[in-house]
Amino acid sequence: MREELLSLIEKNSRIDTKDLAVMLGKSELDIINELQKLEDEKIICGYHTLINWEKTSLDKVTALIEVKVTPQRGQGFDRIASRIFNYPEVRDVYLISGGFDLLVTLEEKSLKEIARFVSEKLSTLDSILSTATHFILKKYKDHGTIIDEQIKDEREIITP
Amino acid sequence: MKNLLSEKVVGIKPSGIRKFFDIVSEMKDAISLGVGEPDFDTAWHIRDEGIYALEKGKTFYTSNAGLKELRQEICNYINRTQEVAYDPISEVIVTVGGSEGIDLCFRAMINSGDEVIIPQPSYVSYEPCAILSGATPVIINLKPENSFKLTPEELKKAITKNTKLLVLPFPNNPTGAIMEKEDLKEIADICIENDIYVLADEIYGELTYKGKHVSIASIDGMKDRTILINGFSKAYAMTGWRLGYACGPKDIIRQMTKIHQFAIMCAPTTSQYAAIEALKNGDDDIKMMREAYNQRRRFLINAFNDMHIDCFEPFGAFYVFPCIKEFGMTSEEFATKFLTEERVAVVPGNAFGESGEGFVRISYAYSVDSLKIAMERFKNFITKLRNS
Ligand SMILES: Cc1ncc(COP(=O)(O)O)c(C=O)c1O
Numbered sequence: 132m133r134e135e136l137l138s139l140i141e142k143n144s145r146i147d148t149k150d151l152a153v154m155l156g157k158s159e160l161d162i163i164n165e166l167q168k169l170e171d172e173k174i175i176c177g178y179h180t181l182i183n184w185e186k187t188s189l190d191k192v193t194a195l196i197e198v199k200v201t202p203q204r205g206q207g208f209d210r211i212a213s214r215i216f217n218y219p220e221v222r223d224v225y226l227i228s229g230g231f232d233l234l235v236t237l238e239e240k241s242l243k244e245i246a247r248f249v250s251e252k253l254s255t256l257d258s259i260l261s262t263a264t265h266f267i268l269k270k271y272k273d274h275g276t277i278i279d280e281q282i283k284d285e286r287e288i289i290t291p
Numbered sequence: 292m293k294n295l296l297s298e299k300v301v302g303i304k305p306s307g308i309r310k311f312f313d314i315v316s317e318m319k320d321a322i323s324l325g326v327g328e329p330d331f332d333t334a335w336h337i338r339d340e341g342i343y344a345l346e347k348g349k350t351f352y353t354s355n356a357g358l359k360e361l362r363q364e365i366c367n368y369i370n371r372t373q374e375v376a377y378d379p380i381s382e383v384i385v386t387v388g389g390s391e392g393i394d395l396c397f398r399a400m401i402n403s404g405d406e407v408i409i410p411q412p413s414y415v416s417y418e419p420c421a422i423l424s425g426a427t428p429v430i431i432n433l434k435p436e437n438s439f440k441l442t443p444e445e446l447k448k449a450i451t452k453n454t455k456l457l458v459l460p461f462p463n464n465p466t467g468a469i470m471e472k473e474d475l476k477e478i479a480d481i482c483i484e485n486d487i488y489v490l491a492d493e494i495y496g497e498l499t500y501k502g503k504h505v506s507i508a509s510i511d512g513m514k515d516r517t518i519l520i521n522g523f524s525k526a527y528a529m530t531g532w533r534l535g536y537a538c539g540p541k542d543i544i545r546q547m548t549k550i551h552q553f554a555i556m557c558a559p560t561t562s563q564y565a566a567i568e569a570l571k572n573g574d575d576d577i578k579m580m581r582e583a584y585n586q587r588r589r590f591l592i593n594a595f596n597d598m599h600i601d602c603f604e605p606f607g608a609f610y611v612f613p614c615i616k617e618f619g620m621t622s623e624e625f626a627t628k629f630l631t632e633e634r635v636a637v638v639p640g641n642a643f644g645e646s647g648e649g650f651v652r653i654s655y656a657y658s659v660d661s662l663k664i665a666m667e668r669f670k671n672f673i674t675k676l677r678n679s
Contacts, residue, residue: 139586146659153593155589156589287312288315289308289315289323289638290326290327291306291327
C-alpha cells in the first residue's frame with residue numbers, strides 16, 4: 132500500500148485519512164500509522180501547496196542560479212551546499228552533473244532581493260568560482276501540474 | 292407501395308440509453324455518472340505516436356486486417372497476458388473498436404435459425420447485432436444472487452440443438468461482474484460438449500480488481516472455439532480512436548476479414564500506429580488507471596454499504612450496479628426522479644436487458660471528488676424516499 136498511498140497524496144495531500152482508508156481498502160488506523168512511519172523515515176518530507184503566484188498581486192520572480200564551486204577536501208560538495216541551503220530565501224539546492232555543480236533556486240523574490248543575494252551572499256562564499264542567474268519568465272507546468280489548465284469533461288453525458 | 296425500410300432494422304428497439312440521454316441533455320447543470328468510457332486522456336506517449344504517424348505522412352489505408360506490426364504486438368500481448376498463441380497473419384483482425392468485431396463475428400458465423408445465447412444485463416449491442424445477422428437471440432437473465440455470473444445450469448437450460456454461439460460478456464458492463472478461472476472451466480466444458488462457439492467480449496479484461504483476468508480462450512480446448520473481442524477503448528482510454536481487434540480460428544477470421552474488407556476497408560491508420568505504442572509501452576498507464584478505478588470502486592462500495600443499499604461487490608470494469616427495488620419504482624422512474632431532484636444522471640438498469648430492471652448503473656470513470664458529491668446527493672435522495 133505504501134507506494135499507492137504515496138502516489139495518492141503526492142497529487143493531493145489534503146485527502147483525509149478516512150477517505151484514504153476507504154480508497155485503499157485499509158483501516159483508518161493503518162493509514163495514520165503508515166503516514167507517521169513515512170514521516171519518521173523522512174520519505175514524506177513536507178506537505179506544500181502549489182501556488183500560482185503570478186495570479187496574485189505580488190510582483191515577484193523565480194531565479195535559477197547555476198553555481199560552479201571547488202569541492203573541499205574530505206567534504207566534497209556537502210559543506211558548500213549547506214552554506215547555501217541554510218539561507219532561508221533559498222528554495223532548492225541540487226548537485227548537478229554536467230557544466231556546473233550546484234543548481235540553486237530562489238522563489239518569489241523581487242529582482243532586488245535576488246541581486247543582493249547573488250552579489251552579497253552567494254558569490255562571496257569561499258570556493259564559489261562563478262554563478263549564472265536565470266529568471267523564469269513563465270511557468271507552464273510546476274510539480275507535475277499544468278498551470279492554468281482548464282479541465283473540462285468532454286464526454287457525452289450518457290454512453291453505453 | 293414499396294417498403295422503404297428494412298423490416299429487420301425497423302423492428303429493433305431503440306436503445307434505452309438513447310432515450311435517457313435525451314432527458315439528461317435537457318438538464319444543463321446535471322452531474323453525470325452515466326458515462327461508459329474512461330475519464331483519463333489517452334497517455335501522451337500514445338497520442339504522440341499518432342501525431343508522429345501523421346507528421347510522417349502515414350495517411351494511407353493499411354492492409355485490410357491491419358498493420359502487420361500491430362497484429363504482431365496484439366499476439367505478443369495476448370501471449371504475455373493469457374499464454375495463448377495466435378498467428379498474427381491468419382488469426383487476428385484489427386477492427387473499428389470492439390464494436391465492429393462483435394458485429395463481424397455474428398455476420399461471419401450466423402445462418403438464419405441459428406441461436407445465439409446472450410446473458411443479460413450486458414452491453415447493448417449484442418442483441419441487435421445478433422438479430423441483424425439473422426440469429427435468434429436466446430436471453431439468459433443473470434441473477435444478483437450469483438453475483439451476475441453465468442452459471443453452468445443457466446447455460447445448459449438455454450441450449451438447444453440450434454445453439455451456435457454463446458456471448459460471454461465478462462468483465463461485464465453494466466454489472467461489473469467477472470468470471471474466474473473455475474467459473475470458466477465449467478462453461479468451457481459445456482461449450483465443448485455441445486459444440487458451441489464463444490464470442491468472448493473481453494474489452495474490460497485489463498480492469499479487474501481481484502486477480503488477473505482469465506480469458507476463456509486460455510482454457511483447454513477453447514482457443515479453437517473462441518472469438519476473442521478486445522480493444523483499446525477501455526484499457527488505454529482510447530475510445531475516440533475507434534480501435535479494437537478480434538482473434539479466433541482462421542476460418543472465422545478469414546470471413547470476418549472479408550466483410551471488413553468490403554464494408555470498412557481498414558481500421559483508422561493513425562490509431563493503428565498509436566496502438567502499437569500502447570501495446571509496447573502502455574503497461575504502466577494501465578496500472579495507474581486500474582489503481583485509480585479500484586480506489587473509486589472501493590469508495591462507492593463503501594458509500595453504498597453505509598447507506599444500506601443492496602449492492603453486490605463488482606470486481607471488474609468501472610461500474611457498480613446497486614439494487615433500487617426497495618424504493619418501489621422502476622429503474623427508469625428512479626433514474627428520472629434522481630435526475631430531476633438531485634441533478635445526477637445514472638443509467639437505468641433495464642437499458643441492458645430486462646433483468647437489469649430494479650438496478651441502476653453507476654459509472655466510476657469520474658474523479659473521487661465528483662463521486663463524493665454524487666454520493667451525497669444519492670444519500671439525500673434515498674433518505675427522502677425512505678422517509679416518505
Ligand atoms: C462490454 C463492451 N463491449 C464493447 C464495447 C465497445 O467498445 P469499442 O467499440 O469502443 O471498442 C463497449 C463500450 O462501451 C463495452 O462496454
